[in-house]
Amino acid sequence: MPDANSLYGPLDPAPDAGWVDAPPRMGFFTDTSVCIGCKACEVACKEWNDVPDSGFDLLGMSYDNTGALTANSWRHVAFIEQPRPAGHRTPPFAGDPTGPATSPASAAVGAVTAPDTGTNPGLPPGQPEAAARMAAGPEFLGMPGTAPPGRGTGVESRTDFRWLMMSDVCKHCTHAACLDVCPTGSLFRTEFGTVVVQEDICNGCGYCISACPYGVIDQRKGDGRAWKCTLCYDRIGAGMTPACAQACPTESIQYGPLDELRERAATRVAALHERGVPEARLYGHDPTDGVGGDGAFFLLLDEPEVYGLPPDPVVTTRDLPKMWKRAGLAALAMAAAAVAAFAGGSS
């Protein structure tokens, strides 16, 4: 007998899916306040899971050139540059100089400096004019933040700024719409409470892609099947840490039993609030939210939509009983209309 909360509400997903003596539910806590945007998680994930490359290209919007979670990127580091102070510390660049990034004069001087390298001809002096020309002005390369704010435009236009970085991943929802709507049984709930696609079953119907409220799961071109983060099912089954968490140099990505992670996250938020970061908040940690809580949840420093996360996702299957009821009513109405049409005389 399925749980009363099978479609919506707090639930322990693994026993609900039929696992007996399931191990504790495992998950990720991604603390974006210590993320440095190194993308080691993206690389480690690709390496371990043999995910194809996602096209080597620049998006021209920020240092994020991955863009979104896709079938070929199971971790995605978001970069957001904001003109606001980065919390409790001294405003950055308070005493910085203005003007071009490098002084042409100093470049001209530097060009003729010729230290003795102990070799021959060693480092010969350069052309001062050419050096000055090169240092004359920054060329805009389409990258935000190639120079500190206000560097070229003067002190008065200078603003504070901060970078938000967040490593996004499949949320492994308690109520996973992708899993519920999968018509082949390719998506399944593991004993760890995570959600995994079986690549030998998936026939690429695409239903999970429309159903995911986070826009995570995606279809791989040429292959036709849907792919997403498995929370390294192969690694955690062997007692190892998922590749991304293993590679994270700042412990921004933490892996462990979900209960423990939730406690740790609450402590971390309290500590940040105490240190003067009132905007720190958790996302996806609450078992009473629209998806019954995420197996991978986050500490954010701004509204979720800033990071490209839905502010209040609700699993679509919450309304499924009502949908079937409406469909039943419509079907009855249709049958009645057909009967009435034929019973209504011979004209």
Added chain:
Amino acid sequence: MSPDRPVGDLFRRFRERLSAERENGSAAGRESRSAAGRESGSRATAAGPGVGRTDAGSRDAGLAPHPPRDAAPRRRRGKGGKGGGEQLNVPPAEFTSYYGRPILKPPVWRWDIAAYLFTGGLAAGSSLLAAGGQFTGRPALRRAGRVAALAGVGASTYFLVNDLGRPSRFHHMLRVAKVTSPMSVGTWILSVFGPAAGVAAVAEAAPLLPGRGVLGLGRRLLPPAGHAAGVVAAVTAPALATYTGVLLADTAVPSWHEAYPELPAIFAGSALASGAGVGLVAAPCAQAGPARRMAVAGAAMELWGSHRVENRLGLLSEPYTQGTPGKLLRAGRALTAAGVAGALIGRRSRVLSALSGGALIAASACTRFGIFHGGVASARDPRYTVVPQRERADRRAADQD
């Protein structure tokens, strides 16, 4: 992956676009850009909690809009009293997104699925028509209905399999039966309906068989088998026509999901109308009376549903009224009205009946494609994801305070 694109191509195009924009930046262009920049911005630029929660806030705080501004709000054109309906409550479109990118993945379903919505509905409506003809002694309706049902369900099967990422694995659909997956439910409905519709249609060939021998046996056995199969198909037909409403609604696509009360009704009405259209095209006037009544009933359901969907959902109605989906749905409505009017006026005219039948079938196709593309448009624009959810979250936060 971009095997056919040289490395760095996107970025080069981006730079070219930037420099082109800088060159033709006429005074007017610059002014409108800066005005737009002042108007919009984001809550992300807030200097503190409460301040700058809107664009006005970021303007007061003297902050540049950032991340890059989202598209300027486009208010829905007033309907000028025409069409009545409830008052639209379109919220101001100030919202934040991650560089304007959609949060949801738009459906990967190609036009095959929209076409399937139409052919599946046509098959369902036709098989009801056929069963009616079968029970009330209208052979023309029965024959046309059975043949159209088989054609519709055959095309449906092709479209459904063709749309799969791995068509050769279509049979994996038969591994499980899940009531939480409308697609799984639909697979089983089709598995019952398809063979039944097929047998019913084949039974229509019985009179062509010779009277003697093995084939003669077929000639005698086929009609009762077709009778039974026709009943099975007709009983399954309403489920086939309405489950597709749940199929679309049971997704995160905002304009489909929120329309869940109406979608099955629209699809049921559309199926009835297209089935009636088959009857009007194929049957002589003397037998087409029930088809006319079916057309009226179907059109009423379809028009009621699409009117509700276009007016009840606030911001999420917008995708159904703009662009291609808006055009398709308006065309569908006009064709439905024309079809019903023609069916009622043309009681004695074979030509007018056939024309109105064609209009009803075309109307059904337009409506299906319109609903399909409206949902896709709502998933492509982060506004339809963020604004309603943000409102809900803010309302809840206000309730808690």
